[in-house]
Amino acid sequence: MDIKEQLKQKLNLSDADFAKPMPIPTKWSRPFWDGAGQHKLLLKQCxxxxxxxxxxxxxxxxxxxxxxxxxxxxxxxxxxxxxxxEYGVPFPFMPDLPYVLGLVDLKEGPRMITNIVECDHNMLKNGMELEVVFEDVSKEVSLPKWKPIKP
Ligand SMILES: [Zn+2]
Known part of the structure; x- marks a missing residue:
């Protein structure tokens, strides 16, 4: 039995208790989220x-x-x-443990908070090169995340 099922039984939780928060696009962020939905990383340039x-x-x-x-x-x-x-996160994120929170410097300049995925956590090093991947979390919403570029 996975951790989610164990917690549901032990604490009498439902699937709704494991629903992750979803992005709520604003007028000025909607193009970013629409782009992510098409697996494109869009940035706003002056x-x-x-x-x-x-x-x-x-x-x-x-x-x-x-x-x-x-x-x-x-x-x-x-x-x-x-x-x-590794611990101490809200219920929706418990099945993902352990997971990596990262601050990444985009080649274009901005620093973005994200998850680092598809890697051995022991090989992570500040300064290493990364590339974007998109996780489809619903039919409409995809989240940009980052993974190490394999040498
Ligand atoms: Zn400007």
């Missing part, structure tokens, strides 16, 4: 100064312009920092 913001804001955080376009990112990044979660 047309006046070229700055790329993530998460996307209404205005450029560098020059306050509201003139922007969405560009497709390369999907390449380096690992800035990480933590391996």
């Amino acid at each position: 047309k006046d100064c070229g700055h790329i913001d993530h998460p996307p804001y209404l205005y450029c955080t560098e020059c306050h312009s509201d003139d922007h376009e969405w560009i497709e990112a390369s999907g390449k990044a380096t690992l800035y920092a990480f933590a391996i979660n």
